[in-house]
Amino acid sequence: MEAHANVAAWREAVATLFDVDELAADEPGPFRADISSYAMGPVLIGLSRASGQRFRRTAETIARSGVDHIILQLYLRGGYDGIAGDRPIRVRAGDICLFDLAQTLETKATAFENVTLVVPRPMFGTHLLRVDDLHGLVLPGSSVIARLLAGHLTALFEFAPRMSLDECQSVVEGTVSLLAACLRNELERSDPDADHAVTAGPSLMRIRQYIEAGLARDDLSASSIAAHFGLSRASLYRLFAPVGGIADYIRSRRLHRAFFDLANSGARGPRISEVARRWQLGTDAHFARSFKAAYGITPRAAREAALLGMQRGTDTTNGATISRWMREIAPPRAD
Template sequence: MAELRPPDTIPSNHFHTAAVGSGDDAFWAWRDAVSPLFDVALPSPDAVDTFAAEVRSYHPGPILFASVAASAQHFRRSPGTIARNGINHYLVQLYRQGGFHGDANGRSVAVGPGDVSVLDMALPLQTRAQTFENISLVIPRRMLAPLLASPDAVHGTVLRANSGAGALLRDHLTTLYTQAPDLRADEADALMQGTVALMGACIGPTADAREMAADDIRAATLVGIKGFIEGNLGAPSLNAERVCGRFGVSRPTLYRLFEPYGGFMRYIQERRLRRCFTELTSPHASGQRIADIAQRWGFGNEATFSRAFRRQFDVSPRELRHAAARSGGRPGHAPSHLGGASRWNTDSLIESWLMSLGDS
């Protein structure tokens, strides 16, 4: 189902087989969901009894970006599947748990935890996957191929967890996925371009990829700083001096990186406001005073917090809490009957995203 989140963030979707049942129902729902990419089968008939899968996906422009966790299964992309849907994108996957082994158009492939694999969806593939969790990006060929020295020869490439390129991509993709729920639509394009450039530099660079490396390093630094901010939002010591010391950048560089967000401190304030938004819509925090929630996330004055919150979300903290309580809402989700709720996008579905991938 599509998730309700603040309006300026990229579209997202959450799919879980538990929502459609178990056993056969769960597996067939999963099979239908991934059919534009793969034909799937279970390793044994009785595996259907315990089958489960979950996908949390984001759609920043032409790229599909997802966290996937699923039971053991076999994946197959045959010439018939390729001809049927016309998808010829690249699939880049970071395996956080589990892995797979198989054949990528005649090339033997084995992937384990921490490895990054590159698959060309224009070519046949057969794999046997263990129970796994990965971060997957489906990338249009037109974006990545120009950055590769041999764009038609990367099918089955594996960047090992203990390699420099593999570690760089692993850290970048992990941080990027952590930030994805709050990634704004107006920043997604540049960040995805930087991510693709980093992939080109790691997988098999052309001169163009190397020329883009400096810009990509800046993008990767920004992602790292955002991750640090996210982990320290409640700390009074979160300031420019601390961040500069942590990442070895000057104040002017830090301020330039955050210019598109209205400035460094403005970005921190917005992130703190979003944390408050999540807690105010959570039933678990219903007994906490608004002032205490605000103080926990760095706002020492409740009146100042309320004004900033209304500017950000077009609703006061108290109004949001009351509306969430009436609707039984979920943390971080705007109640559908709340004034201004049309600002939350609920239209994107995973099926339409997968179909849109046909534009390579």
């Protein structure tokens, strides 16, 4: 493939996930890249090789793509430096890194080869309270857990094309459970002062699921949650203190839902004010301020970016079909 065609094909292949530039900027030869991927039911696994480049995921990219997934990458060769949200990140060969596609990032990579696993957020949400804490997490290649997961990921890619649908379902469920257990351990190890029950306690997971199912209710509050579970408000506050408090947790989850309502609705979708009311986010002005504080763009800008992404998706020859596939295969949220 000619270099210019390779660049165009690569941009389209990764457009759902990242904006890319500075392609092969510091390398003597032309840009080269290739990718092989397999859909395993609700997850996607792929092997990518490419020249050095800069990857960015801005709030506009997030809205344009409209996908809400977690990415796990095993770097077989090369690496990158950058920032994930507000967390500096450095990855080298052998390391495993994670990104939350609902959050921003910018990295500068050398020529690389990696295995990538793309998992819908709800699949991790049944195991971990704060899935967004995974953003920018790096498992050093020298660690036992990274070596264990590296072996699993490479085997998964090798055998993916040979699996039946039933085998894929069983393997994916086992893989997500294994990853969640290992990542929960890593989150606890990296924050020894945190209350480990926040990530591991089954009672807390039930509370989280109850909150997630009731985000649209106007009576969802610390008092109603405490009463439902037979807890004192003080006990509930202690449970959620390590993740910013119960009120902040509910507000952040409502904003997250509102963001992806805007990102996944076309020109005939609900008005911005209707989205604010649906998720109990106050007046239009209050919603706009909270939304911009959380995502760095206004609700209107998010809607406009989403419409741009959908217009690109009408061309079935481009990589935006990946975005539609990722939206369609994501397990439904509880409403």
